[in-house]
Amino acid sequence: MKVVFESLSGCAGCEIAVLDLHEGLLDLLKRVELTYAPIILDPRTFDRSEIGIITGSVRTDEDVEKVKALREKCTTLVTLGSCSCFGGVPGLANLFSPESIVKQSHEVNVAPGSKIVEKKDIPRLEHWIVPVDDLVNIEAKIPGCPPPPKFIAEQLSTLLNGGSQRLSKKTVCDECDLQKEIKRIDKIRRWGEGKTDFSKCLLEQGYICLGIATRAGCESRCIKAGTPCRGCFGPAEKVKDAGAKLISAIASTASLDSPEAMNPQQLAESFIDVVGTAYRFTLASSIIRKKASEGAAN
Amino acid sequence: MKEDFEPRILGFLCNWCGYAGADMAGTSRIQYPANVRIIRVMCSGRIDPSMILTGLSMGADGVLVVGCHLGDCHYVKGNYRTERRVHLLKKMLGDMGFDPSRLRLEWVSASEGEKFSQVIRDFAEKLKKIGPNSAVKEMP
Numbered sequence: 001m002k003v004v005f006e007s008l009s010g011c012a013g014c015e016i017a018v019l020d021l022h023e024g025l026l027d028l029l030k031r032v033e034l035t036y037a038p039i040i041l042d043p044r045t046f047d048r049s050e051i052g053i054i055t056g057s058v059r060t061d062e063d064v065e066k067v068k069a070l071r072e073k074c075t076t077l078v079t080l081g082s083c084s085c086f087g088g089v090p091g092l093a094n095l096f097s098p099e100s101i102v103k104q105s106h107e108v109n110v111a112p113g114s115k116i117v118e119k120k121d122i123p124r125l126e127h128w129i130v131p132v133d134d135l136v137n138i139e140a141k142i143p144g145c146p147p148p149p150k151f152i153a154e155q156l157s158t159l160l161n162g163g164s165q166r167l168s169k170k171t172v173c174d175e176c177d178l179q180k181e182i183k184r185i186d187k188i189r190r191w192g193e194g195k196t197d198f199s200k201c202l203l204e205q206g207y208i209c210l211g212i213a214t215r216a217g218c219e220s221r222c223i224k225a226g227t228p229c230r231g232c233f234g235p236a237e238k239v240k241d242a243g244a245k246l247i248s249a250i251a252s253t254a255s256l257d258s259p260e261a262m263n264p265q266q267l268a269e270s271f272i273d274v275v276g277t278a279y280r281f282t283l284a285s286s287i288i289r290k291k292a293s294e295g296a297a298n
Numbered sequence: 299m300k301e302d303f304e305p306r307i308l309g310f311l312c313n314w315c316g317y318a319g320a321d322m323a324g325t326s327r328i329q330y331p332a333n334v335r336i337i338r339v340m341c342s343g344r345i346d347p348s349m350i351l352t353g354l355s356m357g358a359d360g361v362l363v364v365g366c367h368l369g370d371c372h373y374v375k376g377n378y379r380t381e382r383r384v385h386l387l388k389k390m391l392g393d394m395g396f397d398p399s400r401l402r403l404e405w406v407s408a409s410e411g412e413k414f415s416q417v418i419r420d421f422a423e424k425l426k427k428i429g430p431n432s433a434v435k436e437m438p
Contacts, residue, residue: 095393095394095395240348241347243390244346244347244348244351245346245348247383247386247387247390248346248347248348248383250382250386251379251380252383256378264381264385264386265385267382267385268385268386268388268389271386273393274386274390275390278390287348288351288354288355288394288396288433290433291394292394292395292396292433
């Protein structure tokens with residue numbers, strides 16, 4: 001069975017996650033023939049294949065072409081990683097125009113001594129980032145930033161066996177081992193502020209943890225590593241918009257007894273970078289997926 | 299063009315106060331502009347932020363959330379939660395490039411038909427100044 005990888009604009013972390021299967025990769029390679037994978041292998045072209053795996057975000061017009069070409073040549077199309085599934089971190093660039101992004105990275109933040117290269121024959125930036133399934137039909141999504149190697153192996157073997165994909169219907173909170181009591185936030189704390197108790201639910205201590213709105217499957221790896229969930233697995237089952245759900249949950253859990261959380265204005269002010277936190281990986285696939293350009297904004 | 303622009307307001311009214319207030323405005327024959335499309339919900343605390351965002355993404359020029367006065371909620375604390383939700387959402391809408399005043403929260407009791415009509419008049423007037431919701435055209 002032939003498998004191809006296509007890399008769009010991304011960090012190559014997902015390919016590394018596949019390589020991180022280590023010996024498990026040998027088992028996988030017994031069953032499949034990897035014919036094309038720009039980050040991993042040399043070949044520059046590919047023929048018809050059974051499984052096509054897309055990583056990275058659809059940032060440029062070249063990426064759009066790549067996705068369409070892959071759809072034509074592959075029977076089963078899989079998006080690997082949060083970028084191709086939901087837009088990922090690059091999706092947050094939807095809050096800016098392509099012109100301002102180019103200006104910022106090539107004219108404002110220029111390293112000393114470097115010259116601006118004449119922009120010729122390079123792919124044009126798309127107006128905004130969209131998840132791959134907005135462009136073409138896909139058969140399966142393997143979310144995560146990057147997806148845990150074990151999770152990739154499980155999902156791929158389901159697909160290789162001809163089965164259809166099943167993602168967990170639970171949330172990260174269901175898999176999290178931290179002690180949960182009554183969810184009542186007195187105060188929103190930024191990560192690193194105050195003393196953190198790593199045996200208790202982080203949200204209860206006022207740290208914004210996206211576990212409540214995020215699909216399970218990662219075995220709460222970030223929380224085990226001592227940091228709140230950032231939501232890379234995307235919205236939980238039947239949740240369309242993870243950010244809206246998070247906001248709703250924060251408002252519901254804000255204590256009505258403490259004088260500090262009592263003040264809604266203060267609650268909103270203490271939540272720094274609402275969009276960047278609530279939609280870190282999913283802005284491009286949420287309800288409002290792009291910055292509205294209103295003159296009267298703010 | 300702005301002269302003949304009639305904003306479309308999506309109104310979420312709670313069953314016990316806001317909707318009864320709108321009813322009162324109706325039975326008292328109080329006139330108010332026909333810009334508002336009313337959806338009755340059991341409690342303003344039931345309104346998920348995704349409903350408001352969906353409304354804005356589908357072309358509503360403004361979203362109005364009406365609940366009971368603080369302390370009067372039929373479900374005791376529902377409207378306190380709404381207040382927090384709306385404040386957070388307003389901040390988020392600002393970050394997303396919307397004019398935050400497109401979202402408005404008001405407390406109207408069942409007897410305040412006059413206040414309800416005043417709110418609609420005032421909101422429609424303000425939205426006329428802000429102009430049409432441009433986001434919907436740009437949305438893929």
